[in-house]
Amino acid sequence: xxxxxxxxxxxxxxxxxxxxxxxxxxxxxxxxxxxxxxxxxxxxxxxxxxxxxxxxxxxxxxxxxxxxxxxxxxxxxxxxxxxxxxxxxxxxxxxxxxxxxxxxxxxxxxxxxxxxxxxxxxxxxxxxxxxxxxxxxxxxxxxxxxxxxxxxxxxxxxxxxxxxxxxxxxxxxxxxxxxxxxxxxxxxxxxxxxxxxxxxxxxxxxxxxxxxxxxxxxxxxxxxxxxxxxxxxxxxxxxxxxxxxxxxxxxxxxxxxxxxxxxxxxxxxxxxxxxxx
Amino acid sequence: xxxxxxxxxxxxxxxxxxxxxxxxxxxxxxxxxxxxxxxxxxxxxxxxxxxxxxxxxxxxxxxxxxxxxxxxxxxxxxxxxxxxxxxxxxxxxxxxxxxxxxxxxxxxxxxxxxxxxxxxxxxxxxxxxxxxxxxxxxxxxxxxxxxxxxxxxxxxxxxxxxxxxxxxxxxxxxxxxxxxxxxxxxxxxxxxxxxxxxxxxxxxxxxxxxxxxxxxxxxxxxxxxxxxxxxxxxxxxxxxxxxxxxxxxxxxxx
Numbered sequence: 001x002x003x004x005x006x007x008x009x010x011x012x013x014x015x016x017x018x019x020x021x022x023x024x025x026x027x028x029x030x031x032x033x034x035x036x037x038x039x040x041x042x043x044x045x046x047x048x049x050x051x052x053x054x055x056x057x058x059x060x061x062x063x064x065x066x067x068x069x070x071x072x073x074x075x076x077x078x079x080x081x082x083x084x085x086x087x088x089x090x091x092x093x094x095x096x097x098x099x100x101x102x103x104x105x106x107x108x109x110x111x112x113x114x115x116x117x118x119x120x121x122x123x124x125x126x127x128x129x130x131x132x133x134x135x136x137x138x139x140x141x142x143x144x145x146x147x148x149x150x151x152x153x154x155x156x157x158x159x160x161x162x163x164x165x166x167x168x169x170x171x172x173x174x175x176x177x178x179x180x181x182x183x184x185x186x187x188x189x190x191x192x193x194x195x196x197x198x199x200x201x202x203x204x205x206x207x208x209x210x211x212x213x214x215x216x217x218x219x220x221x222x223x224x225x226x227x228x229x230x231x232x233x234x235x236x237x238x239x240x241x242x243x244x245x246x247x248x249x250x251x252x253x254x255x256x257x258x259x260x261x262x263x264x265x266x267x268x269x270x271x272x273x274x275x276x277x
Numbered sequence: 278x279x280x281x282x283x284x285x286x287x288x289x290x291x292x293x294x295x296x297x298x299x300x301x302x303x304x305x306x307x308x309x310x311x312x313x314x315x316x317x318x319x320x321x322x323x324x325x326x327x328x329x330x331x332x333x334x335x336x337x338x339x340x341x342x343x344x345x346x347x348x349x350x351x352x353x354x355x356x357x358x359x360x361x362x363x364x365x366x367x368x369x370x371x372x373x374x375x376x377x378x379x380x381x382x383x384x385x386x387x388x389x390x391x392x393x394x395x396x397x398x399x400x401x402x403x404x405x406x407x408x409x410x411x412x413x414x415x416x417x418x419x420x421x422x423x424x425x426x427x428x429x430x431x432x433x434x435x436x437x438x439x440x441x442x443x444x445x446x447x448x449x450x451x452x453x454x455x456x457x458x459x460x461x462x463x464x465x466x467x468x469x470x471x472x473x474x475x476x477x478x479x480x481x482x483x484x485x486x487x488x489x490x491x492x493x494x495x496x497x498x499x500x501x502x503x504x505x506x507x508x509x510x511x512x513x514x515x516x517x518x519x520x521x522x523x524x525x526x527x528x529x530x531x
Binding site for chain 2: 061063115197267
């Protein structure tokens with residue numbers, strides 16, 4: 001069971017957290033606001049913004065509440081080049097080596113709406129597609145191998161300040177990187193993915209997988225990722241497996257370990273509409 | 278104030294000959310989704326948590342009242358999370374229907390034509406938030422046809438893609454969507470977001486290039502629909518929308 005522990009923060013830790021918020025995101029908080037430690041996070045929050053970090057890995061969260069296409073601080077409407085340059089600058093501030101950035105993309109988020117006549121289900125008015133904001137998304141590689149679960153995602157305000165930021169870029173054990181490189185060799189030497197029924201192999205790649213940004217555990221593994229496609233191209237959601245060097249599926253720790261669920265009996269049909277198979 | 282929530286997740290397709298390959302992450306994804314709603318101090322209440330053959334096509338169909346089944350119908354709780362296969366058109370057109378594909382031991386057929394058969398929030402229905410992690414059942418080009426589904430339903434989330442731009446079987450989308458929407462959770466209260474913001478951040482986890490995360494909301498006016506799409510949170514307890522408008526937003530993986 002998790003016991004929240006508030007207030008377990010010494011002065012130097014609090015100062016360091018505030019400095020990080022200022023240095024990374026230009027977020028400055030009133031001295032009267034406390035830095036709160038709870039479970040595996042540190043957070044400082046005001047009515048206008050928050051800045052938080054995980055204590056068990058390099059993971060930061062930041063938000064200006066005035067950020068948004070319909071909010072007072074707006075969204076950045078400048079060129080993509082400028083956002084990519086901002087990303088490079090941010091990575092430098094974060095201490096992320098340039099060669100760890102596998103790719104950086106500017107994603108465009110759109111909105112649209114229609115009015116429908118409920119009697120006829122016909123569209124009677126259309127508000128055309130418009131761009132709501134752009135989001136910068138950076139992916140990671142470590143010594144040449146992809147780290148699928150790491151990312152830097154942020155959006156900028158109209159004044160080019162960080163509107164929101166999520167960085168999940170944990171330190172990786174050397175042994176994991178070494179194993180991932182070994183697996184890369186295995187793949188290039190013709191490692192055979194296990195066969196799946198009614199699906200065929202689409203891609204095989206070695207890399208590193210770890211637990212997500214919001215979570216109570218940090219767990220990381222080298223893995224060979226196999227993506228399969230259904231033999232029926234109309235069936236969506238592709239099977240994806242992460243195997244270790246022995247071809248055994250890799251298992252990451254999960255938040256669900258913290259809750260207890262009893263096994264359920266088989267569900268029984270209770271109503272007439274539930275026709276037997 | 279908490280919400281009543283359910284999950285229905287299908288990993289096993291092959292053994293029953295339902296057409297699609299197995300999805301080993303779908304059932305654990307349901308567990309991940311439930312864990313945040315359970316750990317939240319919002320006092321959320323679990324209504325049902327069926328997996329594999331115990332998830333039925335009838336749970337999502339209005340006709341016959343299967344969606345109101347107190348033992349697993351999708352229109353019985355306030356929040357329903359589905360993980361499993363969907364059906365994709367390659368490519369979809371503006372009038373293309375969207376489908377879920379279950380593999381049930383009852384409640385046949387397994388295929389659900391969402392726009393034709395799903396009606397949420399009507400009659401005794403409660404569903405306010407429908408979270409679909411099934412690949413294609415929310416094609417951007419055909420979202421206007423979702424209007425009849427919103428009979429009180431506030432917001433639905435999903436993905437738009439095709440055989441070349443698909444979602445990958447992963448626990449992490451549902452896990453993180455849940456963390457962002459469950460209400461206060463120890464250590465991570467600060468991440469609580471609107472449904473729209475949460476899915477725009479999490480709906481592109483483990484998806485292929487060209488696949489989109491999509492959020493759609495209903496409202497009485499254009500402004501109301503947009504406001505719900507962008508700002509409504511699961512724990513807000515807003516009243517059901519009068520559905521005259523639907524608004525959607527989407528972001529696409531590069």
